[in-house]
Amino acid sequence: MDDSPPKTAPRKTTRIQKLNRKRILDAALEVFSSNGFRGSTLDMIAGEAGLSKPNILYYFDSKEAMHVALLNELMDAWLEPLEALNPDGEPLDELMGYVQKKMEMSRKFPRESRLFANEIIQGAPRMAPHLAKRLKPLFDAKATLLRKWMAEGRIAQQDAEHLIMSIWAVTQHYADFEAQLDVLIPKKEIAWRRASDHVEAIFRKLLHP
The missing domain is CATH 1.10.357.10 (Tetracycline Repressor, domain 2)
Structure with missing residues (x-):
């Protein structure tokens, strides 16, 4: 008998999540292209995207991940x-x-x-x-x-x-x-x-x- 937990299908990305991810990457592109990687911060990207920093980190765990x-x-x-x-x-x-x-x-x-x-x-x-x-x-x-x-x-x-x-x-x-x-x-x-x-x-x- 297999006692391992049943496998669950990965959750589908919602339309809102796709839009937010695109919004974040577009903001990151604007910030990185203007300031370079070292001169850019998560706060700057969040401000450009019009989202909170925790919201940004829900989609990308670091500035480097976005880059x-x-x-x-x-x-x-x-x-x-x-x-x-x-x-x-x-x-x-x-x-x-x-x-x-x-x-x-x-x-x-x-x-x-x-x-x-x-x-x-x-x-x-x-x-x-x-x-x-x-x-x-x-x-x-x-x-x-x-x-x-x-x-x-x-x-x-x-x-x-x-x-x-x-x-x-x-x-x-x-x-x-x-x-x-x-x-x-x-x-x-x-x-x-x-x-x-x-x-x-x-x-x-x-x-x-």
Whole structure:
């Protein structure tokens, strides 16, 4: 006879709980992206979310738990365009599509970009395992693909690894230094159209065989 207690099904997350979790993470994103991890507090996040600190801790047991949750979500979104580079596509079109996706992400998600940048600047204390496990294999695979396209004469010869990092540096500049962009070229929509056209022209000229 089995005397172990009956197993109970895990409780389903209610709609209110899902909304509160999203509300907390959005507040945490705003606070972390503005102040960095070290400069942010649970009280600041609770204030931004309009919830009490105990309510925040019901969903996340620490500031670090919120930070890691945001970074994990961000990593999924950040890697998708790189993963989508199609080995069977036209190389220049694939790469220009990647550049434009990265520019669009910088336009739409500047807080997420700054969150990631702050983590890397601090030495990636929470993301280092993810960088090694997820980003590094993908980065190596896409660099190998770029070298294949270069060897076939389909794009110009460049340093494959540094080409990828140059695309990151140029496109993410527009998110990480958004405040500077707003001062130097105030008409935001016009600035973004100009920026996208300019960045694509740079990389298209660089890579044209």
